Amino acid sequence: MKGAIFFSSKYGSTAQYAHWIGEATGLPVFDIKDSNEDPSKYDFLILGSALIFYRLIIRKWVKANLVDLMDRSKILFTVSGAGAGAKLNRWIAASLPETLLSKMDHVVLRGRMDPTKLNWTLRQIMRIGALLNPDPQASKEEREGFDYVDKASIEPIIKLIQRYQAIKETT
Secondary structure, rough: OEEEEEEOOOOOOOEEEEEEEHHHHHOOOOOOOOOOHHHHHOOOOEEEEEOOOEEEEOOOHHHHHHHHHOOOEEEEEEEEEOOOOOHHHHHHHHOOOHHOOOOOOOEEEEEEEHHHHHHHHHHHHHHHHHOOOHHHHHHHHHHHHHEEEOHHHHHHHHHHHHHHHHHHOOO
């Protein structure tokens, strides 16, 4: 099966993961902001997106390409400070149609946040969020930043891609 990686990144973590996945699999990697590559040319797709303000930043691209995405195998990897769980699932469900979500595998990857690289407005929002956050560890991370980016965490995605590629070999 012929596959490709399409991603959208805000601060670089999602791009890093997309390129690591591309290196590990030999699949082409496309930043949706810089590419007009047609997803309909591929049998399966890996979609990578950062979560910013509780929404996937790839959501508009997905909506614009929904017809081409529906009939393909898909892996979605999301990158944020939040770990897997109900809260993250709600944010993703608010970003993408259920008809699409129900037909894709999802892998949660942790990102990084360096407060010095945020604009003034976003730094203020993070500070307010930290004050309101009842979880002391999460509050600290919102104030001081975090870095959970880890190349080893792409392994579940690599295994899914290998499974998709094996399907083609057996048909």
